[in-house]
Amino acid sequence: KNQVEQSPQSLIILEGKNCTLQCNYTVSPFSNLRWYKQDTGRGPVSLTIMTFSENTKSNGRYTATLDADTKQSSLHITASQLSDSASYICVGCLQTGANNLFFGTGTRLTVIP
Amino acid sequence: ETGVTQTPRHLVMGMTNKKSLKCEQHLGHNAMYWYKQSAKKPLELMFVYNFKEQTENNSVPSRFSPECPNSSHLFLHLHTLQPEDSALYLCASSQGLQETQYFGPGTRLLVL
Numbered sequence: 320k321n322q323v324e325q326s327p328q329s330l331i332i333l334e335g336k337n338c339t340l341q342c343n344y345t346v347s348p349f350s351n352l353r354w355y356k357q358d359t360g361r362g363p364v365s366l367t368i369m370t371f372s373e374n375t376k377s378n379g380r381y382t383a384t385l386d387a388d389t390k391q392s393s394l395h396i397t398a399s400q401l402s403d404s405a406s407y408i409c410v411g412c413l414q415t416g417a418n419n420l421f422f423g424t425g426t427r428l429t430v431i432p
Numbered sequence: 433e434t435g436v437t438q439t440p441r442h443l444v445m446g447m448t449n450k451k452s453l454k455c456e457q458h459l460g461h462n463a464m465y466w467y468k469q470s471a472k473k474p475l476e477l478m479f480v481y482n483f484k485e486q487t488e489n490n491s492v493p494s495r496f497s498p499e500c501p502n503s504s505h506l507f508l509h510l511h512t513l514q515p516e517d518s519a520l521y522l523c524a525s526s527q528g529l530q531e532t533q534y535f536g537p538g539t540r541l542l543v544l
Binding site: 362408412 | 434436463472473475477480482487490522524529530534536537540
């Protein structure tokens, strides 16, 4: 069964601190793993896309890692800012088909001053 | 802004009403999608259109009726909805089915 699980469900951190969000995926045949950021009242915005051959990819203060052997991914946020408060959604993508994305339920991150 | 707009942003309707959600993308993409997002649940794909042709209907009840008149516009016609249909409805577009999807801001729907 294709599915994506994320942890923790929610997280509160102090401004300036780092944090890491986790994603376990079972998606086959696997094409790529995506991380999206969704601000409250907005649609998701793509942060990174990684294929099985990529171990890490950065987008500013966001760094995603991928371990294709253990089927795990993480999103590391460095020097958090108040604007990082959002839901972060992990998405596994199949190689083919129109219904090819499997979404996690997201991690709700709150950054407090 | 992602280049995908949705109207209205908020909608309250009774179970006997008929309403339509509109999505427009200004990115020149070929594929468009409707998703439903309920609290604490993953995004649920509803419909996919590729080059104006519907390629996916993910077991969606017939009270939801999509329409794609051209590759830039997508509608979701709603009639005789149920309270459990209350959710955030997101539209997305992508250049191809394997490419990054760009989401609109969504329509927050409340069915009374």
